[in-house]
Amino acid sequence: MVDLVLLGDVLAGTARLGTPIAFAALGGVIAERSGLYNIGLEGQILAGALGAAAGSFATGSALIGLGCGVICGLLSGLFLGYMSIRLRINQLVGGIALNLLLAGLTAFLSRQIFGAQAGGARVEGFTQIRIPLLSDIPVLGPSLFSQDPLFYLLIGIAVLAWYWLMKSHKGLDLRAVGENPKAADLAGVPVFRLQYLAISISGALAALAGAHLVLSQVYVFAEGMSAGKGFIALAAIILGRWSPIGAVCAALFFGFCDAAQFKLQFSSPEVPYQLFLILPYIASLIALVILGAKASAPASVGLPYDREHR
């Protein structure tokens, strides 16, 4: 039965470590479906984390902290949208610039807010919610049905995003913008409004990833705590074929690799731990090589739309 316990542990870790990647990947999917790259996910995770930590620190309420984090994400999304849509800045450059800006800004602000503790201040967070009956299922119960509320929020948002994007009329318009903005424009779609909406939602979702790190995992803000999750999320978008459900599944796969490498570290202390740390990245590379070749991105992603362009 030792193996089952181990499996349960890894599954619980998968959900915990995969959730922030999944939030960010969802955000990326919505942005790219509207024709905009969001390379700024990494920085926006930090913005969300700082917002959540500061909100919770000031009020003692994790829920208010969550709200503050989401607002920070929305604003950073709007800023990225302004650069990409209005100024038509190269979207890769704009995203990287945003990452650098937010990495510096959050480090600076965290010292201002938390003072001498420099982010070491412990804040209120969420506790795990055990779902009655389901959480009593062996192996799966403790790992998937006694998680923190943000994990359940993720599942809810993923389903909602899938329905909105693939089934609703606004979603059809949004996808049309990402495929062929001129065609959408000529059909009467408010191209720029939809793109602003998508990039803002994208920022808010990335911020939820940061909020999860602070409010459900470590209860403190730390500089650079996003630790590459925003970039792994970019890979999850491709692996998930630009589908909200697919991206979440891909993110959870990366979470699984991460959880597994932790377990391996403990079970094989004689192997240098750096080798195990590589594991999630190797897995993502292999997965991209195998599955990514067939993927097809929205046809106009990354190309700024200019109505009067000749």
Added chain:
Amino acid sequence: MEEFLKVTGVGKAFGSVRALNDVNLLASKGECIAILGENGAGKTTLASVLIGLYQPDSGQILLDGVQISVTSPAAAIEYGIGMIHQHFSLVGAMTAEDNILIGLPREKRGPAARARIRQLCDDFDFTVDFNVPVANMAVGMKQRVEILKALFRDVSILILDEPTSVLAPTEVAPFLQGVRKLVATGCLVFFISHKLDEIREIADRVMIMRHGRVEGILPVASTPMAQMSALMMGQVDADQPAEKPNTNEMRLDTTRAAKALVVSDVSLTTSSGAEILKEVDLTLHAGEILGVAGIDGNGQTELSEVITGLKRQTSGTILLGGKEISGSSIAARIAEGIGFVPEDRHAEGLVLSLSVEENFAFRSIGERKFMSGGMISRRAIGKIAEDAVKAYDIRPSNPKLNASALSGGNQQKIVLAREVARARNLLVVVQPTKGLDVGATQFVQDQIRAVAQSGVGVLYISTELDHVLEISDRVAVMAFGRITGVVNPQNTTLQNIGLLMTASPEEVI
């Protein structure tokens, strides 16, 4: 005449280019107005202003006597103005139904919408496959989806931008039938075209544009075609058709001239085993124009690519002026004096985001005439570009403009001017008149004749048979990757060429 649409004094400039200049127009419901003009005359620009893609610099648009401002395509839809673009604006990855419904308010998208789309299909006798993504459709069907999209939005003004240029000959008649029905329901249709016979068939009046101005709006029935084309070309005397010398008689006998190009036994097989070219043999003399005719996709494009080095043949040899170039690099072939006007001038012939003068120079950077002290000499480039702009009458005549700012015909002139200059031994042209109007076509043909006169061998590959027959000394016909026959255009029949073009692979062997 009941006044429905009124356009007064509309002007639009792109940088220093005046694309529209004081355009005035009066039109009523249930009318079909053809818009005729050369490439770059401002036809499409006017249409883009009407549907809110471009904002005019001056002028007014009135609908039913009320001034409207079409600030966006969405606003145009509100006013009932729709347009079918030459290169459709459809989302390839989506189905016909999704494409039609994009952008509509929620209440128009219910289950009733599906029924209405099918009803429209019935009303206009349209066949549309609703189960496949638009990208997998034939052009004719794509166009029907575009029209359905406009009909579904209840347009009262529909602009068709060269709608028949993409259609197969058999698709044209049913399409015109559909347009006629639309006009009968009271729609105002603008029909942009440079095909006079179609205008004759479909339009009530014809509006002729030239250099961004309206030259005249005339009833089609009582206006002779010669007058239309004269207004379009800017000829003052309508009775005098453009003089066309019978150049073939002036041509030299080139059969004794040196061989400019010898292609012997060239085959090209793809990695998947498809035989694109099969044992092609061709001889081209210096000063000769050898036409290559055939239905699109029978290996003509690949033949041009094998000769210019873009593709490597699987077997066979190519001799240029007696020197073997079968294995030479593209750069080496250019150095041997091959000029190449590729089929797709946007993708292969030009860099649209570079200026006209840079487009002239970029294939020759490193040659001494463009360099000074190890650096690119802007002055030398500017000088050469300016001369070419003058010699080829490229408009607008500013070589500092981006190539993208020019119309298709003028872009083709840039490519031609550049390649003619480097073609010392051989000029390979593919579809040089594609999408060009009568005037530009004539100009391009004349330039190619002049090149041949100067002793360069010209390989003229085109699917436009009458152009090939008009210009060539001899015509090689291709079918299924083979040369099925070489004929003299003076003493052959269209029937004979048609048979060679459709010769099945078995017959060829």
